[in-house]
Amino acid sequence: MSSPEREFTFRRPTSVAGVPRPEFPTPSSVPGSAFTFRFPPPSGPGRASGKAKEDDRLCEDCAKLDLEQSLASAFALYEGARRGTISRLLGVYRRASGPAYLKDFYHVASLGDRLSRETNNCKLCTFLASTTAEPKTRGTKYKLLAFCSSESYLFEAARRDGRGSLVRRQGWDALEHNVFMAVVPEDPLVPKTAIPLRWLETGLPRNGAIYRLTQPRSADESRIVLPRGLRPKADFVLMRTWLDCCRGSHDFCKPRKPAGATLRGFRVIDCESFAPLVEERPWSERYVALSYVWGPSTEKWPQTVLDAVEVTRRLGERYLWVDRLCIDQTNEDEKRFLFSKMNLIYEGAEFTIIGAAGDARTGLPGVTMRQRKPQPRVELDRPTRRSQDANAGSSAQPDPDPGLELVGVPLEEYEREASDERGWLDTHRHGLRSGLALDMGELMRDQELMDKYDIPDEHLQLFQDLADDFGHTIENFLEIQKELALRMGIPLKEMVPYLQGRAAGRGARGEGSNGGASLPPAASIPERPVTSPSKPCKPLPPSRVEGKTILVSSMQEPRVTIRNSEWATRGWTYQEGVLSKRRLVFTEEQVYWECSGMALNETLDLHPSIVQAEPRAPMPDYMLSGIFEGDMHRVPELQYGFQPGKREEMGQSVQKLDGHIRAYTSRKLTNPGDSLNAFLGVAAHYSDESGLSLLLGIPVWAGLFGDGKPGLQHTFALSISGWMHSARRIADGAEMYVASPARREKFPSWTWAGWQGTATFSESDASSAGEAGGGEEQDDDEAADVDYRDFFMALTSEQWVSSIDKIWSAEMMLHDAGGTEATLLTGRAPVSSTGDPNMRWLLTIRKPLVLRHMYLMHSVNEWEWRRLMGKSVRIHLSVPMTEAALTAGHKTGDLVTVLVFASTVPFIWNGVARFLILRRTDDGGGRWERIGRLTLILEEWMMDKYGDTKKMLDDLPVKSFGKDIILV
Structure with missing residues (x-):
């Protein structure tokens, strides 16, 4: 422009x-x-x-x-x-x-x-x-x-x-x-x-x-910010000030534990004993947690743990929880149980010490032996x-x-x-x-006010500002101004x-x-x-x-340092940082504090009116506030404006969950079998039988939609066809993206947990993450696919659910390999008791509809890549493959693309049809694995001619496969 x-x-x-x-x-x-x-x-x-x-x-x-x-x-x-x-x-x-x-x-x-x-x-x-x-x-x-x-x-x-x-x-x-x-x-x-x-x-x-x-x-x-000169040793007086400030002002940061509550297998280190001692204590006791990189250390008491004991003592606490010492590593049953309770352990801590400078052997910089950068x-x-x-x-x-x-x-x-x-x-x-x-409701209300009072948008904005200044509602203020204008003629x-x-x-x-x-x-x-x-x-x-x-x-901003640390590359440490309500992070240069109300570091002295928020209120909205909650932004260290205790809109919750999945899957796991275990704590936040939940890592709406109909079938289909791996275009301007993550055979191919690689539900993140070179970033809306979060937001809203006037999804059943357990993913099937991550699960698509062929035609539009039977197409693959190989695989029958979801796009009035691209496995049992997704865009003029869902479905280039498809 x-x-x-x-x-x-x-x-x-x-x-x-x-x-x-x-x-x-x-x-x-x-x-x-x-x-x-x-x-x-x-x-x-x-x-x-x-x-x-x-x-x-x-x-x-x-x-x-x-x-x-x-x-x-x-x-x-x-x-x-x-x-x-x-x-x-x-x-x-x-x-x-x-x-x-x-x-x-x-x-x-x-x-x-x-x-x-x-x-x-x-x-x-x-x-x-x-x-x-x-x-x-x-x-x-x-x-x-x-x-x-x-x-x-x-x-x-x-x-x-x-x-x-x-x-x-x-x-x-x-x-x-x-x-x-x-x-x-x-x-x-x-x-x-x-x-x-x-x-x-x-x-x-x-x-x-x-x-x-x-x-x-x-x-x-009253200066907004002043600098601090650092000493060689960490400033424990300042850290205690941060902790006291949070305890005094942030009710939402306090651990929520009933008096006398216990947790099976819960042990802590007594830091006040002459030699640190591990003992069983009630979970309701006050304790500090440690998050760090294990590394190759085999010592029982490595330096980082000893330094964490010192920090715990110096900050007036007695007990410290450290996984390698407080979990019996030889007891598999106890390990599985405590893995599923990580949300309780880290949320229940007074604060979490994070070692973001090395591993268990190196110690915490500025505490005892480890020097920090001057x-x-x-x-x-x-x-x-x-x-x-x-x-x-x-x-x-x-x-x-x-x-x-x-x-x-x-x-x-x-x-x-x-x-x-x-x-x-x-x-x-x-x-x-x-x-x-x-907020479409607010926009509609504004339009009603402009129509009622016959004023343009810029005047309404000014009147809104003045109404805020004088403590009036906008409706009351406009009535006052209308009367004043009448008297002025x-x-x-x-x-x-x-x-x-x-x-x-x-x-x-x-x-x-x-x-x-x-x-x-x-x-x-x-x-x-x-x-x-x-x-x-x-x-x-x-x-x-x-x-x-x-x-x-x-x-360097500690949030950048933390993001670049070894600690931030490990899968297990992700939920440890996210689940903690207060974090005290030791980097090579300085100490950083982050809770749900403030983000501070040693080198900058912020004014108390910024740091000390009102009781039970989050920090002022102009204060950037951290890296651990949400991971919603392209530059995640720039997140800001936590809203603890505030009920989120469904679209925000889904977007945050997508951010968590994207950030977690970008990290490394020593044991591929921990793919879901190391995410169970985050998943526990979304385990609502009447709302948003996760099924083997796949986000679903387990309750009723805004129109009273069950939401499980549609949202499961939407999610398994909605996620993709961060990938590169096969050529400039192409809408075919190819990644090469490794498979984790223990988990199904249709969930991100079955792959080692960054997964996301955002089209723009999936495509741009793999682009070569820096250059100027394009607006998300220019190349983005339909907005995944908008489906959840509209479907769960009484006001907007009717905007999705056409919707269809495949009928699917989750079952184990032996056929002893099975759940038809329709109606209001229980989600929390379905899909034990320690079992091997198959997914059967009943009466599947598949693409007739995969001949991608050049578009007459210069700005468009390909069309598939007259419809704009986008393809994301999780395995290396050329366009020619994709076409040939469908011709030989080694590949098949099955329809799982089709719908009106909320707020846009286009339509979308989502498919899974499947590859035949080598087990000889006629089973398939998900290797990608294909999206067809149904333009608005197409949707206008469909009177109902059936006519939309009839116009799609699909045919019956003739038998059920089983996905591994």
């Missing part, structure tokens, strides 16, 4: 929506603060005499930087923008065929290639180089930018309501922002003041931010004299360009870089994928233009002018400032040491 070239101006509007705005001081308006970051070289005048120490040397370029002044100028830019006194649109743009980028950020300095040079004795260059995770190949160029903390990935994740509108933050204007810096790779197609579109969510967490070390937080310091830090002397600014020249020349003060580059250069850029469609805002699910739809005209009149002719409805309205309704313009300005806090500028790195 393109927009006309825009002229860049930093204007200072006098009012927004009629509210006068005071001027906010910029650096040049403060006496003695002329802008410059250039200083004498190390050997030039103004340096102290004598030879500089080797470890205190600055290169000529770094010696010219005035970082204090740069941070002050950046603060002025962002504070003015927050108050609305400086117009700064954080938009998305693109130049020529280059990457999409965000601007405008404060440019501190161009670093050239000096960070990538092999020999560089400059201590500032060395420090800056340590804050970049990218490979520093020779010649790579970088720049140093300053950012506003309230726009960083930690806080600026835009939340949207059910209407798709941005949710306004509550209480945000009470906090002061901070400024941090970061090293960003240079790109000739990205302006100096810009960053690649998703860099705040990907590059910054990977690299870490650079903060100026300031005085410790005082009682009246925090990058540099201390700079503040120059006492400034050189003349290069732009100022002699005293006879004019002052530096004011644009230099606001973005750090001359205005001419800024305009030159912006001359060929175009606005770019930003569907995710800052690149974040919001996982937005529109104008229609309600002219109220907003009238008020804008009044505001424009005051701005043009003075506050006393008589503006009327005839005045020209403002071009648009301006966005309300984040901070009130009348609020006194509070400057950046002073440096930790007077006369020094001390810079520290916040280090």
Whole structure:
């Protein structure tokens, strides 16, 4: 999407929506603060005499930087923008065929290639180089930018309501922002003041931010975030503070265990005994759990366990649960029982210690023997004299360009870089994928209000904001405004233009002018400032040491470090992290805390109003909150806004379950037979006989649909044909994807548990996960298959179930190989007592309908890959196979594609037919295994001509197979 070239101006509007705005001081308006970051070289005048120490040397370029002044100028830019006194649109743009980028950020300095040079004795260059995770190949160029903390990935994740509108933050204007810096790779197609579109969510967490070390937080310091300097040892006082804060504020994080409750085989380590001792205790006792990688260690008490005992003691707890010591590894019956109770064990712990730095042998960094990586830090002397600014020249020349003060580059250069850029469609805002699910009920209500009061959408949004401010419902507020408009003699739809005209009149002719409805309205309704313009300005806090500028790195975001750790690759540790309500994670660099109400680490000191949520309430919605709950996002460490205790919509629950399956199946298991055992704890959350449940890993709706009909048959068919493996396209533009995961013969081929490989129910995740190269990501909607979660959401809703007016699924029966146990998956068959994971199960499709043939025809549409008997087709295979081999296999009878589900797609009105691609097994018993899925898209015009489900089915290119199909 393109927009006309825009002229860049930093204007200072006098009012927004009629509210006068005071001027906010910029650096040049403060006496003695002329802008410059250039200083004498190390050997030039103004340096102290004598030879500089080797470890205190600055290169000529770094010696010219005035970082204090740069941070002050950046603060002025962002504070003015927050108050609305400086117009700064954080938009998305693109130049020529280059990457999409965000601007405008404060440019501190161009670093050239000096960070990538092999020999560089400059201590500032060395420090800056340590804050970049990218490979520093020779010649790579970088720049140093300053950012506003309230726009960083930690806080600026835009939340949207059910209407798709941005949710306004509550209480945000009470906090002061901070400024941090970061090293960003240079790109000739990205302006100096810009960053690649998703860099705040990907590059910054990977690299870490650079903060100026300031005085410790005082009682009246309302800064959103301040940096902390780390010590070699972990800060147990801080950890205890986190724990106490959670216990005092987060009722939803407390373990729920009845007094005196017991659990068969439950044992703990007594950490207060002279030598740690394993003993049986009631499950109701307070205890801490440990999650770690076993590794090759054969010691009974490896170092990581000993360090966990020390952490347990230091944080005031007595008992510790560790699987290798507290489960009798020789008792198979006890092991199976406790495996099925992992949800109780980890949910019941006061908190879980997670060792995300090595395995059982290595210990927890910063606790006893294991050292942790030091925090990058540099201390700079503040120059006492400034050189003349290069732009100022002699005293006879004019002052530096004011644009230099606001973005750090001359205005001419800024305009030159912006001359060929175009606005770019930003569907995710800052690149974040919001996982937005529109509330159709709210949208319909809004439409009813707009129709009733004859007002446009943008006016309704403004009235909604005002209603929230005054504590009214939108309906009540509109009635008040309607009465007010009636008394003024104008229609309600002219109220907003009238008020804008009044505001424009005051701005043009003075506050006393008589503006009327005839005045020209403002071009648009301006966005309300984040901070009130009348609020006194509070400057950046002073440096930790007077006369020094001390810079520290916040280090790699712990959520990224954890994701890249060995711990995060293991199948068993997945549910240990997910099921725990409080997690204390030890990485190689620092300690990270995450519970259902907050996510904190040692290097960043967050304001108490962010950390200490109201009792029984989750953290504020602008605080990103962790990696362990849901795994819903493409960049999972950016999850945010846990809602403990809040009833989720069915679509959200299904999407979270899909995320859990996708994340879990991407991990490794030493024993393939644990494929379901290591997921039983997560599955226990979805074991509702009257709702969402799992059958051998397959999500089903075990209760009744919104229309009162049983849901098991349709949802089982939907799910076994809905999951697929992350795979690669067989060719550019092809809608055939091929993966090569290993089979786990102990489990059925029709469930993801029967394969070793990443499985997902999301078409976009399955296809993009295997794409080669980085490049710019496409919008999910462009290539996504029908939305799996929408089926569950619509079918279980009384309001929307009728939108699926045509639905069919195959009749299937689950039975063991010996024929002693069988369940027909129809009606309200019990799910929790069906499908013992320790047995081998077969699935019989009764009276199957199969594709007539597999001849894929080229489409007449350039944008389309293939059609199958006139219908658009997509194919996902879990085994390596070419298009020709697929066709040949169907011709010989070694392959068959069976229909299992067909339906109207909710909210879209297209239709979908889902098939399983089966391969004949070698057992000689005429059995088949699932090796993929095929989807046919039934376009809306096709669905319109079908009067009922039978006519939809009759139009599909299928035939009777003639006998039942048995899947292994």
